[in-house]
Amino acid sequence: MSKKVFIKGAITPEFIADSIAKHQGKHTIGAHNIFLGQVRADVHEENVVKAIEYTAYEEMANEALAVIRERAFAQFDLVCMHIYHSLGVVKAGEICLFVFVSAGHRPQVYEATEAIVNWIKTEVPIFGKEIFENEDFVWKQNK
Template identity: 30%
Template sequence: MEKIYITSDRLSSQACIDLVSDNGSGGLVVFIGNVRNKTKDKAVQYLDFESYEPMALKEMQKIADEAVSRWNLHDMVIHHRVGKVPIGEEAVIIACSSPHRKESFAACEFAIDTLKETVPIWKKEVFEDGEVWVSAHP
């Protein structure tokens, strides 16, 4: 499995953990972004993600490369789902490992924040009475 990955299939947190596991790591952090059932007290049916995949993969790799360099990580994995994602399932998983936990926490937070700002992946929330695009990216 690839370390930087976009798929319409269900994501696996264990696969991400396996990809970054290293015997020299004292800290391994995983962020899982799940689809929740409500937005501002409005019931969500599911999310639908679209992506300009060639650019998204390049941007995700840039994020991982910067995080590895900046926080001296052993490795980082970023997996994102596209298409229809049901309530309770993972939309994004970011995992990283480092000699010490503090670096892994900081790098993981940087990665999800930067991904939401720069990666061309668009999210549509679908409700019983309509839908809305949110968090549009460049």
């Protein structure tokens, strides 16, 4: 069974808070770590980014994310792992990526979060089109 990863538009603070609250009853968890990716108002040749429009090859992306999920559970001693990524337009200052990992102890969550974010950036076919205030755009390079 694959987990729902893609969310239309920005990931809201309420969604993040609700996700955290759902883990209070899991008493084998001793540590959580969260990565939040936020759209920056970068400046390119005097043009300011006002938003990023995210698209993905969803079937391929879901397959790649399932592999990442399996790898994370095999490599780190995790209790839970959740990945959410925006599709569509996300404005500067809004959240577009939410990675939430839980484990019995803290070292695993730090290592796992960094690895998972790096795997997402390098292995998942998600694309961002930076939209400037003047309505021009450029395809974003993952870093």
